[in-house]
Amino acid sequence: MLFMKAGSVRSRFFWAVILLLGGLLVSGVIYLEAATRFEPRTLQLVPGPLVLDRKGRILRLIPGLQGQRLVKLPEGKIPSLVAQAFIAAEDQRFWCHPGIDAVAVLRAAGQNLAAGRIVSGASTLTMQLSRLAYPGPRTYHRKILEAVRSLRIEQTLSKEEVLRAYLDRVPLGGNLVGVETASLAYFNKSASDLTPGEAASLAALAKAPTAWRPWGPRADRLAARQRLILGRMAQLGFLSPQELAAARQEPLVFHGAGRGAPILPFQAPHLVQIALSRGKSSRTTQGRLATTLDLSLQQRVEALVRSHRTQLARAGASQAAAVVVDNRTMAVLALVGSLHYGPRDQGFNNGVTALRSPGSTLKPFLYAQALDQGFSSAAVLEDVERHYRTPRGEFNPANFDRSSHGPVSFREALGNSLNLSAVHLLNQVGPSAYYDTLIRLHLINHPERGPEHYGLGLVVGNPEVTLLQLTAAYATLANGGLYRPLRFTSGDPVDPGVQVFSPQAAYIVTDILADPLARTRIFGGAPAMNPVCRLALKTGTSTRYRDCWCVAYSPEFTIAVWVGNFNGQPTARLSGASGAAPIVAEIAHEVFAGTVPQDFPRPQGIISRNVCSFSGLVPGPGCIHQRQELFIAGAEPTQVCTYHQPRDPWHRMPTLYAGWLHKRHGQGGEGRFRLAGFPLDLDKVFPPVQPAASAPPKPASRNGKVSLGLGGAGAGLPRFNPPAPGEVPLVSITYPLNGDRFQLLPGADSVRLTLKADCRMPVPAITWLVNGREQAATAPPYELTLDLARGRYHLTAVAPDGRGDAVEVMVE
Ligand SMILES: [Zn+2]
Structure with a gap:
């Protein structure tokens, strides 16, 4: 019994130990399983997009959510020199081991025991990846976990996938992550284009990216390790002896400068901002956001706009903005938001998206609409002082030159940007109809206000617009009346567009804007208003010379410039013609780069007729001054001139111009103008003293x-x-x-x-x-x-x- 008893005690103890050990083992396995769990998701980084120009040149690398700058390796084959350099440097048996390199572990263990501390990690690339994905302190305990997780990683991912994940994860100085990022930053090229020396130096840098940074005090250690790695690459057969010799001769040049990470490109910041802010349409492909910008044109336009800084400052304008658009694709090729992206003169502001008063720049759209409503392009518009009642009070427009020009042709009224005739025309076209056109051109930013809010001021700059909106609206004229939105990224669809004007109306308005003779009355003396090449051109100046605008276009390109102050201060009497047009002329020179702009294609349904220069009517025998005018077929005049009689030198105007002629007569400048139906002696028509009120x-x-x-x-x-x-x-x-x-x-x-x-x-x-x-x-x-x-x-x-x-x- 005693024996039995003792036996059963022993047996119970035995089973307790077994149970305990079993329990420990199970919990150990459970712990290990949990502690070394590998979720492929943890390898997924969310890179900030790499923003590129239309030819793939880097504009900016946006940091990702975790603050790192990362460009993943392009899909496809991993660049072999990069793979070889990292394998030679870190893990020579990478392709054969299961995640742990037993040979390296034994050797490292020996070294560490001898030294009494960790001197060699024997870390495989898989283990390093494990550490990058699950960071923590470097202890023996963690090393064991890393080793186990590496085995599991290798079971989940292929060798190629492990290598790619590592190369996309490895920190390479500052907040640069991944070999593609580092190649772009340090060598200004893709990792697939690296030389053996460059690939080896990235592999060397991975060892101590901060301590051995290329411009740091211990850059010599980096160079030494790079030579070591090149040697190993040759030993492993990755480089021939000749290639090794050549790589060792190759001087290593790191781009960028600074104490920390290199300075990555920071180009066209205002355009990049716009491209990034466009949400869905700027979806990236593999972390790359391809914009429509042409970086070389952008740099030339930037330099050109900036070269005007001193001159503009002297005239009280501290800022300028410019846009160049390809009319065929509506792609924005260059975009300058301010003279310099910086704190000076609020340069962080984007001048192309600022809402400003457009001055006269909206007039061409009224004239195009009038043509589509059946107005004759030879119509005489009354350029006389008038008072208008609007919902917001009385409106007394005035011309830029403070005078009134009497009977002016449609062409001259637009070419010289006369306000009195434009308001007169708007009054006839109807403010509501014109407002609807502006809506279709995306030029109304506060549609809730309705046309009454702007009244007749619609045509003299009341609705505020942005330079970008204006550019798209002018491209509509260049594109035969078809409005299409601007494109900033290659992902933006080419919109089919909306036909706002007939091709004929757009063509005639363009012909007027491209006619230097049509603008001589006001702008004759401004050299920038007479560009060497044939461009349609329009300027605008807002109240108190606050905003100076100029837009020019050919069939191919639209160029728009704004000059002013971001704080809304008036300039010192700078106008669209004197402030913005010279910059547009210089940009045009760059854009066309010695080529001649195409002629605007003439649509069907345009006819050319001789008209009397004064009345715009069919010339009679007394009409000495005649000119050619373009018409939408059917709108040409049929009435014979009423101003002129044979062998009669006088221009006999309708009675409507009595007030205008009276004023002119008072100033002695009536010339040959007379009132039809009245004596030729104007002193008799206009008695010197009007009868006073009795x-x-x-x-x-x-x-x-x-x-x-x-x-x-x-x-x-x-x-x-x-x-x-x-x-x-x-x-x-x-x-x-x-x-x-x-x-x-x-x-x-x-x-x-x-x-x-x-x-x-x-x-x-x-x-x-x-x-x-x-x-x-x-x-x-x-x-x-x-x-x-x-x-x-x-x-x-x-x-x-x-x-x-x-x-x-x-x-x-
Ligand atoms: Zn005539």
Whole structure:
């Protein structure tokens, strides 16, 4: 029993030990399994994109999420010299071992025991990969785990995959990760293009990327190891003796400079920003983002824009921006966002995406639309001072040269960028219709405001736009009226586009913008406005000379420049023509590089006709001055000139221009202009002293009804007939406007107003009625000066036949 008892105690102890050992083993296995687990996912790095130009030149390498700069090796075969250099340096039996190199371990163990510390790691590339993927302190314990994990990695991945993962992971100085990244950074080439010496130096650098950095104090250690690795490559048969000798002769040149990592390219920063911010459309392929930029053109344009800095600064402009676009593909070839990407003059700001007032640069789109609405390209536009009522108050446009040019041709009005005629044209085209066109051209950035917000100011720079938007809109004219969005990356699709204008309208507007003679009146003296090559060209200047713009295009390219200050300060009277056009001319010189721009292809349906230079009508026998004009077939004039008579030297203009001619006559500059239907002696047409108001008119009684003069209060007074709806009025009161309110100045008991009327027919005089009472009759220019006291006034202008116009105003 005792024996039995003792036996059973022993047996129980035995089983307890077995159980304990078993338990330990199981938990050990479980622990080891967990501690050496390998998830292929951990090898996946999210690289920041490598941004390239259209020819694959590096613009910028964006750091990845973990802050590292990484460009993965391109897919396909691993560059053999790189593989050989790293294998020779780190793991000569890489292709045969299962993840652990037993030979190396034994040798290392001997060395470490002898030294009493770790001097040799015997780390295979697989073990190094394991450490890179699961970083931690370098202890014996971790080394064992690494070794086990390496076995598991090798079971999951092929040798090729292990090598590739390692080469994409290995740190090579600063935040550079991977051999492709280091090749680009240190040698400015892809890893597949490295020489044996360069490949060996990267393998050498992997040993101590910080301590042995190429520009550090211990760069000699790097060189020594590189020679060692080259030797081993030869021993292993990777290099022939001749190749080894050549590699040792090869001077090793690292690109970049600095104490730490090399300086990677940082090109076209503003374009890179845009390309990166475009989300889906800038999806990268293998971490590479190919932009449409042409780096060499970009560098030339940058230098050129920058060369204007001093000159611009003298004129009160601290910044400039420029864009060059290939019209055929809408690819942005060059983009300069500021004079220098830096803190100076807010240079980090991107001038091509800043919303600014475009001045006159939106005018060509109005003219193109007018042509599509049936306007004749030889139409005479009234360039006379006018007051307009808009939802935002009265609008009194003025020309850049502060004068008015009377009857001007469509061509000259656009070429010289005359504001008065542009607003006159907009009033006829209709602000809403024009607004819709601007929407289609993507030039309205606040559609919630609606056309009323801008009113007639739509055509003189009220809607703010960006230089990029303007460039795309002008490319529309270059592309026969087809709007397509700009492209920044090769991944951006080539959009089929929207036909905003007919090809004919786009062609005629382009022909005008490319016609130096059409702009001589205002821009004749500016050399930059007469480029050597045939380019369509338009400038713009915003209020108080804040923004200076110039856009030029050929069928192939659109070039746009903005000059001004990012803080909105006005320049010192710099204009689009004096500030931006010279830069555009120089860029054009670079872009065309000695080649001649193509002619704009003439679409079907364009005809050429002779017209009278003054009236734009079919020349009659008296029309001495004639010129050729282009028309959309069907819009050519059919009426014979009314300005000229045979053997008569005078230009007899419609009565509409009475006010304009009167002013000009007062300045002695009437030339041969006369009013049709009136004597040739302008002193007789315009009496030197207009009849003064006989007595100050009385305001209407506060509540009483205002007499409109219907029926007439006195003998001979014409009966007033307001124009029927749709009828072109014979007489229109152009000032004041119906509903105008005038404030009395402090201390004054009346305001002085000069009433003005337009007349479409040569009537000798019109009669003015104030609150139904005849005030005076005035001959051309049909103006009457009155002093009006506080109160309400109904003003009527009536032609002898009774046709007329009426407005109501308040003096408060
Ligand atoms: Zn004529």
